[in-house]
Structure formats: structure tokens, C-alpha cells
Amino acid sequence: MKGSWAAIRIIAKRELSAYFESPVAYVFLVIFLLLSGFFTFTFGGFFERGEASLAAFFNWLPWLFLFLVPAAGMRLWSEERRLGTIELLLTMPVAAWQAIVGKFLASWLFLVVALALSFPIVATVNWLGDPDNGVIASGYVGAALLAGAYLAISCLTSALTRNQVIAFILAVVLCLALILVGFSPLTDLLARWASPWLVEAVSKFSVLTHYDGFQKGMLDSRDLLYFLSVMAYALFATGVVIRNHRTG
Amino acid sequence: MIKVENLSKSFGSKRAVDGVSFEVGKGEVLGFLGPNGAGKSTTMRMITGFIPPSAGAVSVCGLAVQENPIEVKRSIGYLPEAAPSYTEMSVLSFLRFAAEMRGLRGEALRSAIRRVVELCHLENVLGQTIDTLSKGFRHRTCLAQALIHDPEVLILDEPTDGLDPNQKHEVRTLIRKMGESKAIIFSTHILEEVEAACTRAIIIDRGRIVANGTPTELKARAATGKLEDFFRSITRSDTLAEGAA
Numbered sequence: 001m002k003g004s005w006a007a008i009r010i011i012a013k014r015e016l017s018a019y020f021e022s023p024v025a026y027v028f029l030v031i032f033l034l035l036s037g038f039f040t041f042t043f044g045g046f047f048e049r050g051e052a053s054l055a056a057f058f059n060w061l062p063w064l065f066l067f068l069v070p071a072a073g074m075r076l077w078s079e080e081r082r083l084g085t086i087e088l089l090l091t092m093p094v095a096a097w098q099a100i101v102g103k104f105l106a107s108w109l110f111l112v113v114a115l116a117l118s119f120p121i122v123a124t125v126n127w128l129g130d131p132d133n134g135v136i137a138s139g140y141v142g143a144a145l146l147a148g149a150y151l152a153i154s155c156l157t158s159a160l161t162r163n164q165v166i167a168f169i170l171a172v173v174l175c176l177a178l179i180l181v182g183f184s185p186l187t188d189l190l191a192r193w194a195s196p197w198l199v200e201a202v203s204k205f206s207v208l209t210h211y212d213g214f215q216k217g218m219l220d221s222r223d224l225l226y227f228l229s230v231m232a233y234a235l236f237a238t239g240v241v242i243r244n245h246r247t248g
Numbered sequence: 249m250i251k252v253e254n255l256s257k258s259f260g261s262k263r264a265v266d267g268v269s270f271e272v273g274k275g276e277v278l279g280f281l282g283p284n285g286a287g288k289s290t291t292m293r294m295i296t297g298f299i300p301p302s303a304g305a306v307s308v309c310g311l312a313v314q315e316n317p318i319e320v321k322r323s324i325g326y327l328p329e330a331a332p333s334y335t336e337m338s339v340l341s342f343l344r345f346a347a348e349m350r351g352l353r354g355e356a357l358r359s360a361i362r363r364v365v366e367l368c369h370l371e372n373v374l375g376q377t378i379d380t381l382s383k384g385f386r387h388r389t390c391l392a393q394a395l396i397h398d399p400e401v402l403i404l405d406e407p408t409d410g411l412d413p414n415q416k417h418e419v420r421t422l423i424r425k426m427g428e429s430k431a432i433i434f435s436t437h438i439l440e441e442v443e444a445a446c447t448r449a450i451i452i453d454r455g456r457i458v459a460n461g462t463p464t465e466l467k468a469r470a471a472t473g474k475l476e477d478f479f480r481s482i483t484r485s486d487t488l489a490e491g492a493a
């Protein structure tokens with residue numbers, strides 16, 4: 001078990017340094033910080049809310065991440081396939097799942113770092129007022145889990161193709177679907193046609209439904225379980241896709 | 249040390265490898281010859297455990313590849329066709345990654361890197377990004393990766409492809425030298441290479457072995473005594489083969 005963790009760490013380390021050896025990481029961080037600040041302080045109604053909280057910031061994240069996370073994850077496996085390095089990686093003494101988990105963890109860590117860099121917003125709120133920092137902390141936990149779920153889906157789509165653009169688009173579409181099944185303007189509309197319990201049941205699968213709990217400061221194990229299962233399913237499917245390529 | 253029994257691989261309805269059997273012992277260098285599309289790379293990918301066979305079995309150092317994939321991969325060094333590498337990394341960090349993946353640490357890692365850098369003449373490009381290297385250097389970087397853990401078994405898919413004549417000569421000499429203490433399979437479609445580096449050669453055509461012997465034996469089987477004529481007499485060119493299929 002210790003040996004398998006060592007391999008995961010080495011793979012994750014290489015993946016993480018790959019982000020920072022190319023301009024991708026810096027471009028990503030700058031865009032994320034600019035856009036999250038912009039949405040928070042303009043469309044988010046940060047000042048109009050008249051409350052000291054990060055709701056303006058967190059409300060936009062599912063939409064901002066919808067594009068940024070697939071952009072960060074699209075290269076994970078499609079690049080390995082394009083370069084042919086997948087053949088090197090999988091003929092080294094590691095199991096495919098270790099490579100999948102290692103690469104996933106590296107990108108997730110990168111996204112968590114990006115999230116952490118939004119701390120000036122937290123500082124501003126604390127300076128302007130007296131927010132509930134417990135709620136803010138739980139909001140960040142939810143945001144990190146959301147990023148992980150989107151990322152696992154991007155991992156899957158990038159294993160499907162060696163074309164990063166296709167991987168990106170597929171990931172956006174899948175993540176969008178996971179948002180929309182619980183997006184209230186849409187579900188309210190649907191409730192007129194379908195039976196309310198059906199709409200309700202379907203919305204249980206939405207990332208929004210589970211993300212909202214964290215934003216209210218409620219740490220519910222079911223929400224946690226939801227995000228962890230999305231990640232587990234998507235990574236498992238990634239493994240199946242990679243095995244199928246090799247089987248031909 | 250390498251034992252291949254009745255190995256077959258189909259992609260859909262296409263049979264890329266069809267009932268191939270052979271053995272390679274320690275101290276042997278096996279040349280794997282055949283026209284493009286003959287199934288050389290596919291066979292090598294099955295030996296290294298990258299793709300599973302449709303039928304048949306491979307064992308390396310007495311272990312079945314399908315049952316003990318990780319153990320088997322430890323004892324193999326592999327240079328895939330076209331010598332892929334992480335092009336955004338520097339040569340040194342790429343080799344360090346390969347060494348760490350092979351379980352090397354500390355002084356063992358440093359001396360392993362020194363050894364392969366010297367063997368593959370990479371001293372002057374260590375800090376360079378692989379992206380910016382010429383094809384010859386890229387190729388040798390990937391070769392260095394295959395040698396980093398001093399494996400007992402080497403699988404080299406077209407190790408001299410894309411090298412200039414001097415580099416080709418050097419790689420052949422290296423293969424012959426390493427072959428004294430390892431089991432090596434390398435594929436090529438350059439026939440002189442077989443005479444220069446192999447103790448034995450297998451010719452494979454459309455997934456089947458059509459000849460197996462020492463270079464001298466194979467040459468003797470051609471009326472003209474030339475390996476090239478023998479090769480041409482028993483294999484079909486790519487275009488003909490596709491037409492017949």
C-alpha cells in the first residue's frame with residue numbers, strides 16, 4: 001500500500017510541475033482571479049447585498065468553474081495520448097488506477113491553490129464587516145468538492161479523445177447537464193410539465209443542490225458523499241476507457 | 249528470459265499478430281524484422297504489458313505478464329515506437345521522473361542518471377527542454393529512460409529510427425554490448441542492422457513468423473546469399489498485403 005502511494009505521489013508531482021513549466025498555470029490563475037473578482041464585485045451584487053458574506057463569490061463559482069475546470073483538465077489524458085507518453089507511463093511499474101489518481105490529485109491540488117488565492121476577497125469582507133467565517137470555510141470546502149467533481153468529469157472526457165478541444169467541449173456539456181438538472185429557473189419550468197416529485201428526484205443529482213448546502217454553512221455527509229461518488233464514478237469510468245483503448 | 253507462446257492479437261476483424269511463438273535468452277539479441285504493418289510493434293506492446301493479447305501468453309523472467317504485470321514491468325526497459333517523451337520537461341527532470349518511477353532514490357538515482365547520460369551522450373542537453381531538441385537527441389532521451397534501471401530485458405521498437413548514420417552505428421554498438429548480459433528484442437526494417445547487432449533474427453509478415461535463425465543462416469537461404477533478397481522473397485510489400493486482404 002505504501003508503495004502504491006509513492007507511485008501516485010511521483011506521478012502527481014510530475015503532473016503538477018507540468019502545469020507550472022508551461023504558461024497554462026499562470027494564465028489560468030490570472031483569469032480565475034480576475035473573473036471571480038469581477039463577478040463578485042459587479043454582477044454578484046457584493047455591495048448591494050448589505051451583508052458581510054462571500055455569497056456573491058460562491059454563487060458564481062459553479063458557472064465560472066464550468067469553463068475553467070475543463071480547461072485545466074482537458075490535457076490530462078488527451079495529451080498523454082497525443083504525445084504517446086501513455087505508452088511509457090503504463091509500461092512503468094504502476095497500475096493504471098495509480099496513474100489516474102495521481103494525475104487527478106495533481107490537477108485538483110492546482111485548483112485548490114487557485115481557490116486559496118482568492119483570499120483577498122475573504123480579507124476584504126472581514127475588513128468591511130463581521131462575516132461568519134465558519135460559513136465561509138464551509139463554502140470553500142463545497143467549492144473544492146465542486147472543482148473535484150468537474151475535474152473528474154474532465155479527466156474522463158480527456159481520456160476519450162486525443163483532441164483537447166473535443167475533451168473540453170464534452171466536459172463542459174456534461175458539467176452543464178449536472179448543473180441544469182437542479183438549476184431552479186429550469187426546474188420550476190419543468191415542474192409545470194412533469195410531476196414535481198420527478199423533478200425533485202432528478203434535481204438530487206445536480207451539483208447545485210449539494211453545493212448549496214455548503215454555502216449555507218451546513219456540512220451534510222450526504223452532500224459530501226455525493227461529490228465523492230461523482231469523482232469516484234468518473235475516475236472509474238476513466239479507467240475503463242483507458243483499458244478499452246489498449247484492448248483495441 | 250522472454251517466452252512468447254502462440255501470441256495473437258486482433259483489432260476488430262483484423263489479425264495484427266497471428267500465433268507468434270519464440271524465446272529469447274540472456275545474452276541474446278533478437279532482431280525483429282518485417283515490413284511496415286507486419287505486427288512488430290503490436291507484439292512488443294503485448295510483451296511489455298501495454299496491450300493484452302487476444303490469445304496466447306507471454307512470460308518474462310519466468311513470470312506471466314497478464315498475472316504479474318507490475319513485477320514484469322519492473323524487469324523491462326521499453327523504448328516505444330517514435331520514442332515519446334514529455335516534451336515540456338527538461339531532459340534531466342524527465343530522466344529523474346523515470347528513475348523515481350523505477351524506485352530509485354538518492355545516490356542510486358543520481359548514479360543511474362549519470363550512467364545513462366553517458367551511455368546516450370546527453371551531457372550537453374541535460375538542462376534543455378525536450379521540445380527544443382533535435383530528433384536524434386529526443387530519441388536518445390527516450391532510450392536513456394529505458395536503460396535507467398539497468399533492466400534485464402530490453403524491448404526496443406525501432407531504436408535507430410530517425411538517427412543519422414553515426415548515431416545509428418553507435419546505438420547498434422550499444423545494443424550489441426548490452427546484449428552480452430541482457431535479453432534484448434529490437435525491431436527494425438533496416439537489414440544491415442540485423443547483421444551488425446543481432447545474434448538471431450525473426451522475420452514476421454502479416455502477423456506470422458516466416459523465418460527464424462541466425463543472420464548467417466538466413467542469408468544462406470537466399471539464392472544470392474544476401475539477406476535483403478531473402479527478406480524480399482518471403483515478405484510481401486505493404487501495398488500488396490493490403491490489396492490481398
Ligand SMILES: Nc1ncnc2c1ncn2[C@@H]1O[C@H](COP(=O)(O)OP(=O)(O)O)[C@@H](O)[C@H]1O
Pocket residue numbers: 248259262263264282283284285286287288289290291
Ligand atoms: N490500436 C490499433 N487499432 C487497430 N489496428 C491496429 C492498432 N494497432 C495496430 N493496428 C494494425 O495492426 C497491424 C500491425 O501493426 P504494427 O504492429 O504497428 O506493425 P509494425 O510495427 O510491424 O509496423 C497494422 O495493420 C496496423 O494497422
Ligand SMILES: [Mg+2]
Pocket residue numbers: 285288289290329405
Ligand atoms: Mg511498428
